[in-house]
Amino acid sequence: MNNLIVFPIEVNGKELNFILDSGVGATILFNINTKDSLQLNNVKKIKLKGLGSEEAIDAILSKNNRFSFKNIVSQNQNLYVVFDDSFDLSSKLGLTIHGIIGYEILKDFVIKINYNLKKVTFYKPESYNYKKCKKCETFNLELYKLKPYINIGAKLDPLTNEITPVKLLIDSGGSDAMWLFENTHPNIVVPKKFFIDFLGEGLSGTIHGKRAFIKGLVLGKFELRNPTVSFPDSISIANALQFKSRNGSIGASILKRFIVIFDYKNEIITLRKGTSFKEPFRYNMSGIELAYNGKLLVKEQDYSNIVLSNKEEGVMKSSVVLNYNYKYTFKPTYKIFKLREGSPAYRAGLQENDIVIKINGKYTYNLKLEEIVEKFYQKENKKIKLVIERNGKDYEYQFELENMLK
Template sequence: MQVNGKELNFILDSGVGATILFNLNPSDSLNLRNIEKIKLQGLGQEAPVDAILSRGNELSLTNIKSNNEKLYVIFNDGFDLSSKLGTTIHGIIGYELFKSFTIRINYSSRRLTFYDTAFYEYKICKNCEVFPLEFNMMKPYINVAVVLKEAPTKKVPVKLLIDSGGSDAMWLFENSHPDIVPPLNYFEDYLGEGLSGVIYGKRTMIESLQIGKFLLKNPTVSYPDSLSVAHALRFEERNGSLGASILKRFVVTFDYKNNRLLLKKGGHFNDAFRYNMSGIELVYNGKVLVKEKEAYNTLGAYGENQQASNTTVSINTNYKYTFKPTYKIYKVSPGSPAAIAGIKDGDVLIKINGKYTFNLKLEEIVHQFYQKENTKINVVIERNGIDYQYSFRLKNQLK
């Protein structure tokens, strides 16, 4: 999107009300208008962060334009989504886009479609269902039901924030409902980061999730630490969040003006629920100059019109230097396969399964941590200037 004429990258996140900017540098001059200093409180256990509220800004996306938008700009260097996603992210936008259009998200085709709500027509199909949305603080909520492993015969009604910006399948808040009790079988894990710090919690699975007529079996779920989500618990009716690992199983259509959500079963509906079974949280670590061979052929003196037997070909090798991405291990979960193997926080990942990581995207590397249990992972890491080799197998810690 363009903000006051400057092109920036945003996450489209139904879980946020205000539009937030961060990770800006001097070259990202935005000429912010009508500013005042404020403090923002988000998820995490740390104190509110310093921010600037700016009014009257211009936002545009292709032929979509608005010239009176509020922006919140934060300067917390610790809140760095770019390194965790492997691409530059300048901000998060949610309600300001969703309120103005009917928006369809097709996860399989990676396509967003914006419709004029006045002319959008709902198409009835056997794999579709329309749900009412409730709103609190400009954020959408849906009523669904869960069956927990601790009470496998009982459906528990829950109200969940629809959080398209959250990568987990679900979050549940302990004791937000009499039947949402601490899980019996879980492991402690890093769940992510909010504006106010790191979020830890318990990772486990539940028996099932019922969204209308759609039944999803054995979805993963996280129970975040109560201190980390104290800000979210101000809305007492809320029991947790519904994230992208659920939403990606559907074609999702948001219609904020009419308080409706349309879900259509997608091609990934029956995919098994998996989580990162390595215990490694990987982040982008800047670029390194890599020396690469560049070979080309040269015909000999007889030329290419002579018979093949009279033609000589020489192979010349040049070298080129290219800046390539590097990746660092941000955190290793205690007791995880990677931790047991000896991998540590701060190690730089050089190779994975025989491939240099500078030739891979962050998502391609992380995808290997979501494979089937017992999948073998071979890595080469750099620690204090020395390379080390480690091997481990992915392990399901929820058995």
């Protein structure tokens, strides 16, 4: 979902779903409830500060925990537990996410990620052999506070091919292509064409900023043309700016275009073009951010016990009789949790907290969240028809996707 890597890890014997997030040094749990029955060892209360415009939040530090993943076992692991309900990735992604893990697993293995095959392979560093690869490019990593940074180039001036050197955090847990921080380099300025957008949620609240395109991103011999870039507001990234030489980050929308090999032991990362390398960069042109909104009991025809009959008293008939029953099934519902002001959906009259019942004639409860969101990234002028529920009544809306960066 959103090009993010989700996999199960057992924590003290309890299986939980984690996002592989190279942008975090600490392992963080944030969706634990009573039914998870997780045992935490050696705990103490602390404060955590992350991206977002709000204050530090209450958390628990737990030490000496046991992590296991298939035949991989790691003892004495530290983790942080956040109980703030507002930081809820599960509803945004449409599947249960219990936490994020980065350095604690990346430091012990060479990890190869093939986004197209949705495959992650773990290798022991001492036994991993690098093959000669003329189509690959290897970069040095700088590990600062347990997070990986890469030095690459950005084409920021639309009228020239000047390459500006930038130091970027490699953030596999961020679904955007690229963030750049204003005022960290004289050439890093917001392009003339931009719009204000919701960029995501951090530990310390909502992140807003400006969204635009730049001319290109240069990674050695690879060049990505016209990537989307976000310029987060300075309040939201105050914590990130503590690393003075950092200019921004690259996220999963960049990484998914490569086969990626992380090697923390040797402090290098290797990239090879993937099959989606030349895919155009897109963004959500609807202005709608959807979230999971609980389950709905839906009445459906049950075809599992259908009886087909084309015979009556030994005589063949031309008709077929279907005998079926009904069944009731819990299905997912989705709501608009953010709506970009001035966007096509906003101008059409949609509102935050509207429950989306249908999209382009299809009931949303038969679709995954990812399948719905993908429709907002289609080509410009694509028509979107929605049936929504608001205050117990159904309403129909229609709008066209609009490229606000032309």
